[in-house]
Amino acid sequence: MGWNEGSEIFETIITSVMSQVSDEAARQAIYEPIIESFFSKDWDTEDECEHLDKAYKKALKKIKKKHDWL
Secondary structure (H helix, E strand, C coil): CCHHHHHHHHHHHHHHHHHHCCCHHHHHHHHHHHHHHHHHCCCCCHHHHCCCCHHHHHHHHHHHHHCCCC
């Protein structure tokens, strides 16, 4: 899989999660392990999804800080 497709896949995940989970903290908790999984496969277009959900953006920032990628 090319990692441009990674962002397309994550956009689908975000859209699906947002339609089912209204609580921002719960969405963030859902996104975090998925983001970790994508990063483990060298995903590098994660910023393309930041505008979709504040919970995603918070999860991404937390993961990057955890790994000192900020």
